[in-house]
Amino acid sequence: MEMTGTITQVLPEKSGTSARGPWRKQEYVLELPGDFPKQVCFMVWGDRIDQFGIREGQELTVSFDLESREYNGRWYTDVKAWRIAPVGGAGEPGDDRVRDEPPPFDDEPPF
Template identity: 45%
Template structure:
């Protein structure tokens, strides 16, 4: 399942690398902050060649990150990563493999109401109901 997050790049942490059984690995964490009334911050991890993609952006840039959520257990504690697999400028006209969620309305649309006098009256004796 792909998820998306848009926000401003506020911090890029140091690149970390190491040697694993499959060879050398590299990762870099970065933090985005939303521009909502109550801003939210999220820390994402870019792995491998995605660290090079991250270097093309500057602090303050508006980014859209497509990511997956991964959790793992170690010593009976759980750790969760937001693994970025696409990092792009927000508003970029690219085609996404998953549709963005529809925006939610902040309040329900007003429903028109008819005056009570205009409503039809029914009794239990009416047999021609439409249902």
């Protein structure tokens, strides 16, 4: 899936250690254009944080996967970016998904 918009917030990076080793993620808020603009918070894992170098004010097209999980009877949904390209610019070719990116959900806080 893809969405295009402008980065309105860069949230602080989070990190920790799971059974598979250290991990880090960073979340960003993308505002989608329209008469009633919507905002979507998406995340980037690991070395992709540095690779993408996302900054406030950038207009980007974000390719992402959706994933939901249940924790204590509540459901949480993540929007995980796997490719990011500037609007009107050339993105990376092909499907660059990093399949071993996130730690098990048990090692993350539920919120």
